[in-house]
Amino acid sequence: MSAAPSFAFDKSYSGFLFDMDGTIINSIAAAERVWGDWARGKGLDVEAFMPTMHGARGVDTIGRLNLPGVDPVAESMLIMEAEIADVEGVVPLPGAIEFLASLPPERWAIVTSSPHRLALARLAAAGIPVPRFIVTAEDVKIGKPDPQCYILGAERLGLRPSDCLVFEDVMAGIRAGESAGADVMVITATHSHPVDTNHPTLLNYENVRAHVDGDGGISVMRRDG
Known part of the structure; x- marks a missing residue:
């Protein structure tokens, strides 16, 4: 497999859309x-x-x-x-709390396949505040890999999916992000084997930071960059 592209590190986005389980928390x-x-x-x-x-x-x-x-x-x-x-052992991915806290609150959302009550319970267990915008299982008629969840997430931010970067960890979500027309960043922290993907990857959020430019664009920057 060819090396994953680095486009997500080279451009800015109007919004970020995060899956929850395996992407910002380990459950x-x-x-x-x-x-x-x-x-x-x-x-x-x-x-x-x-x-x-x-x-x-x-x-x-x-x-x-x-x-x-x-x-x-x-x-x-x-x-x-x-x-x-049962939320024993539910924890945030390394660096996730700080990364999310650094984002403009109106410019990111969680888009999860979990039901709303379960999402709230796991976020609380992981110590992650509930964001201003969240899409859960009840909000869509068809779940991932159908793209409607990420289309809805972008709509709630007042954006098009193509203006957003999706953070995902499994193929169902990756395909949903792709089909919605968004760029995708794959988080690999909870994988027991390599993800076969041509999307850029991050282990977790420890070695990256969010950067907001003068025009309001948000980008993912490596801490050594």
């Missing part, structure tokens, strides 16, 4: 505890199932399984309540 341990218990209870191959549940709405993940007698809406509600109750 993998908590999510996999809850989803692992659910999958075992349904007789699924847990090891094979786990990679399929990251980055998508719970109702979509369950619906794709087509399990006999299983109502995706009802099951996803039960899982949501279990996830809200």
Whole structure:
């Protein structure tokens, strides 16, 4: 695979759109505890199932399984309540709190596949203030990889997706950002194996800072740059 391009470090944007789980917080341990218990209870191959549940709405993940007698809406509600109750080990990615705090509050949003109540619980557990703008599972009819979540996120900022940089960590979200017409930065901190992507990547936010230029454009700058 060719080296990832550096365009996101070379241009400014009108807004930033952040996925939540795996992108600004690490909630993998908590999510996999809850989803692992659910999958075992349904007789699924847990090891094979786990990679399929990251980055998508719970109702979509369950619906794709087509399990006999299983109502995706009802099951996803039960899982949501279990996830809200279990936020042990949910932490911010290194540098994320400082990076987000340095952004103009009207120029960024969280765009997550998590339900609203779960998003609030995990942000609180990670010590990240709720942003002015947030798009959650309930706000869209079709979840990632469909682009409508990022289109809506940009609209809430009063922008076009092409004016925004999307921060993502899994393929469903990356494809959603691409399809919306936005540039994408891939965060790799929580990956157990390399992400096969041609987008620029960041491990976390420790070695970058947000820069706002004289025209109001926001860019990601390396701290040594």
